[in-house]
Amino acid sequence: MVDLSTTIAGAHLDNVFFNASGVWCQHEEELQALLESGSGSLITKSATYEHREGNPSPRYLPLPSGIGSINSMGLPNEGYEYYLNYARKFDYTHAKPLFISLSGLSLADNVKMVEAFVQANLPCILEVNFSCPNVPGKPQLGYDIDAMDAALATLAPLIKKPFGIKLPPYFDIAHFDQVAAVVNKYDNLAYVTCINSVGNGLAIDLDTETALIKPKDGFGGLGGLMVLNTALANVNAFYRRLPGKQVIGVGGVVSGKEAFLHILAGASAVQIGTQLKEEGPAMFDRIKxxxxxxxxxxxxxxxxxFRGKVKTL
Incomplete structure (x- = not known):
């Protein structure tokens, strides 16, 4: 028998798989579908302080030949109170732990949301999204090292319990070093999730000579198979630099093969976004x-x- 179980931030998962935040997790019926699926866990849509409709459509499209997807969603979500209420009535005797993603548009918003969850004293695990590339006019906190450090200095003591952060992809060794130095400062920062989509791609239709999505003049985050190698590099870079912490790998998983590679690179769990969006939650049984x-x-x-055992030449 093969054991696919893992532990993240002290919570047991029967298997390593769950959804990437943003996919199949905005509404309760979607979360229920994840509970009934073969996933090992589930995470909610990144919540802002107030409800957001998000960007105008079309804002997500799969790209030809199964290479991936492009999106500029604009953080559509029901507002943090919706997910707090969901967490309050969640059956924690269920085999799957619940992860809650928070993505305040300001540090003050993140503080208010974190305080509400801390006051509720629930067994869910918080993940703060420092990678929100698709909100017009807002830079990613994950690319501002000092601001990320300042935010963690405020949030980590408030959360107290083990928590995680969602990171954008990094492309420079110096950035891996700088981010790891910040993350290692906070003992209860238990894991990092990487990567979010590769920001600001542009997909153009040859026939109509038009961008495929509407927001941001067609610029959007890239996901799916084409970001696999960037995701593996980020997973491995942080696996090597964050002793005593964990990495959740996300990006480019379309089959068991890519999941194996994520774990080999150092991932303690594997999230799936584009393929889940295209195939639905039944996908988890196939990939397992x-x-x-x-x-x-x-x-x-x-x-x-075999976790983290990738060989180098």
Whole structure:
């Protein structure tokens, strides 16, 4: 038998898989579908302080030949109180832990949302999204190292319990070092989730000579298979630089093969976005089966046996 279980921030997951925040998780019926699926956990849509409609459509499209997707969603969500109420009535005796994603448009908003969840004293795990590339006029906090440090200095003591942060992709070794130095300062910052979409791609239709999505003159975040190698690099870079902490890998997973590679690079869990959006929650059973078959073929009994064991030349 192959063991796909893992532990994130002290919470047990029966298997390593869950949704990437933003996909299949805005409304309760979607979250219920994740609970009923083969995923090991679930995370809510990144919540802002107030309800947001998000950007005008079309704002998400799959790209040809299965290479991935482009989106500029603009953080559509129901407002943090919706997800707080969901967390209050969540059945924590269920086999799946609940992760809550918070993405305030300001530090003050994040503080208010964190305080509300702390006051509620629930067993859910908070994840603060420092990578919100699709809000016009707003820079990503994840690309402002000093601002990220200042935000964590405020939020980590408030949260007290183990929590995580969602990071954008980094492309420079110096940035891996700088971000890791900040993350390592905060003991209860238990994990990082990487990567969010690769920002500001542009997809153009050859026939109409028109951008494929409407917001931001067609600029949007890239996801799916084409970002796999960037995601693997970020997972491995932070796995190496964050001793005692964990990495949740996300980006480019379409089958068990990519999931295996994420774990080999150092991921303690694997989130899936574009493929979940295109295939639906039944996808989790397929990918679990494919990962199990790869592990059986290689003789691995658990994900712990090969996590972070990628060889270099």
């Amino acid at each position: 089966k494919e990962l199990t078959e790869i592990m059986e073929k290689k003789g691995y009994k658990s994900v712990e046996e």
